[in-house]
Amino acid sequence: ENTQLKDIISHAKEYGFVYPSSEIYDGLQAVYDYGAYGVELKNNLKRLWWESMTRLNDNIVGLDSAIFMHPTTWKASGHVDSFNDPMVDNKDSKKRYRADVLIEEKAAALRKEGKEEEAKSLLAAMGKLLDAEDLSGLRDLIINEDITCPISGTANWTDVRQFNLMFSTQVGSVAEDASTIYLRPETAQGIFVNFLNVQKTARMKVPFGIAQIGKAFRNEIVARQFIFRMREFEQMEMQFFVRPGTEMEWYQAWGANRLKWHKALGIPDSHIRTYVHDKLAHYANAAMDIEFEFPFGFKEVEGIHSRTDFDLKNHQEFSKKKQQYFDPEVNQNYIPYVVETSIGADRLFLMVLCNAYTEEEVAGKMRTYLKFHPAIAPVKAAILPLTKKDGLPEKGKEIFDRLKYDFNIVYEEAASIGKRYTRQDLIGTPFCIAVDHQTLEDNTVTIRHRDTTEQERVSIDELHGRLGEATSF
Ligand code: ATP
Numbered sequence: 001e002n003t004q005l006k007d008i009i010s011h012a013k014e015y016g017f018v019y020p021s022s023e024i025y026d027g028l029q030a031v032y033d034y035g036a037y038g039v040e041l042k043n044n045l046k047r048l049w050w051e052s053m054t055r056l057n058d059n060i061v062g063l064d065s066a067i068f069m070h071p072t073t074w075k076a077s078g079h080v081d082s083f084n085d086p087m088v089d090n091k092d093s094k095k096r097y098r099a100d101v102l103i104e105e106k107a108a109a110l111r112k113e114g115k116e117e118e119a120k121s122l123l124a125a126m127g128k129l130l131d132a133e134d135l136s137g138l139r140d141l142i143i144n145e146d147i148t149c150p151i152s153g154t155a156n157w158t159d160v161r162q163f164n165l166m167f168s169t170q171v172g173s174v175a176e177d178a179s180t181i182y183l184r185p186e187t188a189q190g191i192f193v194n195f196l197n198v199q200k201t202a203r204m205k206v207p208f209g210i211a212q213i214g215k216a217f218r219n220e221i222v223a224r225q226f227i228f229r230m231r232e233f234e235q236m237e238m239q240f241f242v243r244p245g246t247e248m249e250w251y252q253a254w255g256a257n258r259l260k261w262h263k264a265l266g267i268p269d270s271h272i273r274t275y276v277h278d279k280l281a282h283y284a285n286a287a288m289d290i291e292f293e294f295p296f297g298f299k300e301v302e303g304i305h306s307r308t309d310f311d312l313k314n315h316q317e318f319s320k321k322k323q324q325y326f327d328p329e330v331n332q333n334y335i336p337y338v339v340e341t342s343i344g345a346d347r348l349f350l351m352v353l354c355n356a357y358t359e360e361e362v363a364g365k366m367r368t369y370l371k372f373h374p375a376i377a378p379v380k381a382a383i384l385p386l387t388k389k390d391g392l393p394e395k396g397k398e399i400f401d402r403l404k405y406d407f408n409i410v411y412e413e414a415a416s417i418g419k420r421y422t423r424q425d426l427i428g429t430p431f432c433i434a435v436d437h438q439t440l441e442d443n444t445v446t447i448r449h450r451d452t453t454e455q456e457r458v459s460i461d462e463l464h465g466r467l468g469e470a471t472s473f
Helices: 003-014 036-054 072-076 099-112 116-131 135-144 188-193 195-201 247-264 310-319 345-356 392-403 417-427 437-442 460-470
Strands: 018-020 032-034 060-062 084-089 096-098 161-164 168-171 179-182 208-217 232-242 272-276 286-294 297-308 325-327 332-334 337-344 357-362 365-370 381-385 409-411 431-435 444-449 455-459
Touching: 003 018, 003 345, 003 357, 032 036, 036 060, 036 208, 036 232, 036 345, 072 188, 072 310, 084 099, 084 135, 096 099, 099 116, 099 135, 116 135, 188 195, 188 208, 188 232, 188 310, 188 337, 195 208, 195 232, 232 247, 232 345, 247 272, 247 286, 247 297, 247 337, 272 297, 286 345, 297 310, 297 345, 337 345, 345 357, 365 417, 381 392, 381 417, 392 409, 392 431, 392 437, 392 460, 417 431, 431 460, 437 444, 444 460, 455 460
Parallel strands: 060 208, 381 409, 381 431
Antiparallel strands: 018 032, 084 096, 084 161, 168 179, 208 232, 232 337, 272 286, 286 297, 297 337, 325 332, 357 365, 431 444, 444 455
């Protein structure tokens, strides 16, 4: 594993952002818990996304649909039949891999050796086999390319099988009534099946959107790379319903809109890009990813897909309930087309954490800090009395009480001021407010800025306004 990622993972754990789930039992693979600062950061990201969808667009409303859905939902959506990844086991190490990922890694290794053409033709060969669902062909490719298991070092592979990524469980208390239901692998289907409920009750006119944040579950075969690929994660999806024939304009507009959003979070242009797919999923007529340069390379953070009328049409067919909209402007009934924006809250979290993680040498010493945009920083300010006496703690608490209703702030009086600054740097607090003897005389405090470590003197009365300005977009 890459050392920068390792540093970020241990920082996240040590400073209360992300812990492995059930750690006292040695953890559960690809499942994670968020600690004191992690949950604040994640909530800030979710709120920001929610507000930029539902408040900035008067034609987007929210929804909170259940994780469990009628099992037919997943037949209609295609997930029962085709939400699969090709899986292969190494007989010596008993480790399980995704056949396509093994081949992609081989191609990446060839690229590193400068064998660009070989890498390309390997990926092309894999693409053909995947399209044809030729599983034995995939196994032959793995063997011909002499791909070995990173653990055992051998090429002793089983057959390649399709593996469905949906988790299932039984609903119903007695065996005879029990039936198999799934934990949703995406939040989108809850939006599709509620399309008419929302359209009618919120009196929406096409074009309009429905936004939702919620848990999704995928039994990922390759579950490495920390919170990049989890088995339980949170999605933030927005399905935008449009008149057929206008979907390409909306697809372009949403792609541009979402890229701008990421840049507003402080992601530099050099670390973010769009990748337009030429190979499309069965439901899409156009798709692009927004990719961020993680320590392990450029990878998808968000997908923007033009899903046509695939989902609504299939739900109409399976449910036998019309999924049509009457458009008064063109005097026509139709099944709307859908453009979706789909992002994982956890993957977004990892992006902003990687982007914020900074190691700098200052006067021969390393300084580590998290340079979050103040709007998403878990703690906005720390109130720090210089000493524990002379009335400074009382004054500090008074400031704390004035600000705490509107900002997530902390009050700390233990340890030296330098140590307290360092601690706030490590959790990414943009402002430290120091209360000293002068404060008692003239009602001013020092604000110390995280990124520059510069300090300035401001009046206590200005603090609320200053924080408000700095923590909004
Ligand atoms: P990938 O190719 O990385 O598996 P995907 O193309 O299957 O992703 P989508 O189905 O388009 O992903 O899901 C939309 C978004 O949900 C992704 O861009 C990602 O941010 C997030 N996401 C998907 N799977 C996971 C996962 N296992 N863990 C965390 N986030 C995920």
